[in-house]
Amino acid sequence: DIQMTQSSSSFSVSLGDRVTITCKASEDIYNRLAWYQQKPGNAPRLLISGATSLETGVPSRFSGSGSGKDYTLSITSLQTEDVATYYCQQYWSTYTFGGGTKLEIK
Amino acid sequence: QIQLVQSGPELKKPGETVKISCKASGYTFTDYSMHWVKQAPGKGLKWMGWINTETGEPTYADDFKGRFAFSLETSASTAYLQINNLKNEDTATYFCARSLRLYYAMDYWGQGTSVTVSS
Numbered sequence: 001d002i003q004m005t006q007s008s009s010s011f012s013v014s015l016g017d018r019v020t021i022t023c024k025a026s027e028d029i030y031n032r033l034a035w036y037q038q039k040p041g042n043a044p045r046l047l048i049s050g051a052t053s054l055e056t057g058v059p060s061r062f063s064g065s066g067s068g069k070d071y072t073l074s075i076t077s078l079q080t081e082d083v084a085t086y087y088c089q090q091y092w093s094t095y096t097f098g099g100g101t102k103l104e105i106k
Numbered sequence: 107q108i109q110l111v112q113s114g115p116e117l118k119k120p121g122e123t124v125k126i127s128c129k130a131s132g133y134t135f136t137d138y139s140m141h142w143v144k145q146a147p148g149k150g151l152k153w154m155g156w157i158n159t160e161t162g163e164p165t166y167a168d169d170f171k172g173r174f175a176f177s178l179e180t181s182a183s184t185a186y187l188q189i190n191n192l193k194n195e196d197t198a199t200y201f202c203a204r205s206l207r208l209y210y211a212m213d214y215w216g217q218g219t220s221v222t223v224s225s
Contacts, residue, residue, distance in 0.1 A: 001168075032209065034211035036151075036212075038151075042217075043201055043203075043216060043218055044151065044201070044212075045215075046211055046212060049210075049211035049213075050211075055213070087151055089151075089211070091205075091209050091210065092209070094153070094167065095141070095153040096153065097151040097152065097153065098150075099150050100150045100151070
């Protein structure tokens, strides 16, 4: 099974910061990588699929990059509503989620 | 608009059975696969498996073989998750989510159903 590792389980950020969240697969997943945002008490929301494709309605301050085993979610100029937990997910071979990265305000 | 609406919270005793529903609307039910995802309290997301809404064939992730069953009522655009012989470790929120087909991202999710197993 493919394992997904998000190197940081949480970190503190300031409003307006540029934030980068990383995700590493245990093998090449050929850009079959999605990013989800989850706020407390809510279902996950799909932000990005195919490693780089922004879903309709997702603010353009979110972007995804990467290839092979290494992927990144970036948020330029963090807003209050972006405080959440972010999960990566591979869907090259069944499905696996990363452990999540929780953003907190300093 | 596209919606996945799940049934309400459940409180069960160990050894009992629970059946959660996920009613889809706003799209053709059989055009999309349905997945189930577990989230234990304070923990991350775990994919449980999926059901082919055209054929009704379920596929379970390794950790969810045996006591778990996915089913459909296609005429009602509804998917079900049944958990038999409940254990304390089944306490979690369970989400349904759709994808265009297998090996696509999950673009719409249900609101989640909380299941608490306690004696």
